[in-house]
Amino acid sequence: MDDKAPVNVFWTSGWDSTFRLLSLLLEHRLLVAPTYVVDPTRGSAGAERQAMARIREALFEQHPHTRELLLPVNEVPLAEIAPYPELTRAFRRLAVVHHLGDQYDWLARYCKQRGLDGVELSVERTFHGPHGVLHGRAIQVIDAHGLETFRVPPDYEDVDALALFGAFSMPLFDMTKEDTADVARRHGWLDLLGLTWFCHRPTRDGNPCGICNPCLYAIEQGFGWRVSERRRAMSAVYRRTLLPLRRIARSQMLKRRAKAEAEST
Structure with missing residues (x-):
């Protein structure tokens, strides 16, 4: 287990990724390195940044130890993510059948560009999007920090799904939004999730x-x-x-x- 290296997570200020952020910081007390891809065409970019700032401020006030654990957000301009046509083609083929947002193309390309493996993506159990692609196929494993997560098996026969989602660790894959709300309620995190x-x-x-x-x-x-x-x-x-x-x-x-x-x- 490696409890000194940060856990790399994609954070958008949304409910799911913030829940995971809180779990890592407050339950497991691990160092967390969040990454946020900035899409200038998305009207929510300003609101997402503001929400991140609100969450950080409230988190640090309520749980001072997290000041040492939550690293500054690594903001990545979408325009700086390199093109990988094979990944974009895989995304488009999957998106014909499944309702996938464009961000899964960006994020896969970002991981390939940076040589990253095991970055946490907060995919919940919804039976559409990535879960619709990987339901019944992603397998439960233990990550480098000793935590349970889900990954696409390296020998998975769907080469498009493996190419697009193979770099991601998906710790919320078997949880619904209601499940995360129940956990947050028990731990007293609902007020922080209300800032998402x-x-x-x-x-x-x-x-x-x-x-x-x-x-x-x-x-x-x-x-x-x-x-x-x-x-x-x-x-x-x-x-x-x-x-x-x-x-x-x-x-x-x-x-x-x-x-x-x-x-x-």
């Missing part, structure tokens, strides 16, 4: 939009209380009307790209 941010397209008044993917997932998972009543109503209409059309359009776009790339190689 999740919406990708905040409204002009700085509230969750209700229709971006993180908002939709929050509502699906019983966390709709984090979205205003008016925005929840809009979300319900959006789910029945525009969302299916947008998903069909995205799937068709990815199929066309995958076909064009296959024909060009």
Whole structure:
């Protein structure tokens, strides 16, 4: 076990990655090195940075020992992540079938560029996204710090899934958001998790939009209380009307790209 090297985690200020951050700092008392990829086109970048600052301030005040354990956030501009066409092609092929956000392409390329293995990605049990790709296939292992996590086995037959997710450690893979809330409640972390941010397209008044993917997932998972009543109503209409059309359009776009790339190689 290596309790002196930091645990490398991707942190976005969202519920899942913040829960894992708190678990490492407060339960396991390990040194943590968070990385945040900055996408300047995403309207939530400012809100996410503000949430990180709020969480750090409250965490240090309530748990002073964490000042020595939580390293400064390593902010990585998206434009500085090198292109790896083979990873992007793998992402697009998987995204045709599964609803994967573009960030999984970036993060896989970042790990390859830096030669990183075992960076923690807070993938929870949702049966869509990465969990939909890897459900029943990721295996439980013990990491370098002696903690249980999930990894894609190195001999996994799906070469696209292995290429895209093979570098990640996924400690929350078998936990739902409700599970994390229960653990946080027992440990007294709910107030800190209440400072997290999740919406990708905040409204002009700085509230969750209700229709971006993180908002939709929050509502699906019983966390709709984090979205205003008016925005929840809009979300319900959006789910029945525009969302299916947008998903069909995205799937068709990815199929066309995958076909064009296959024909060009």
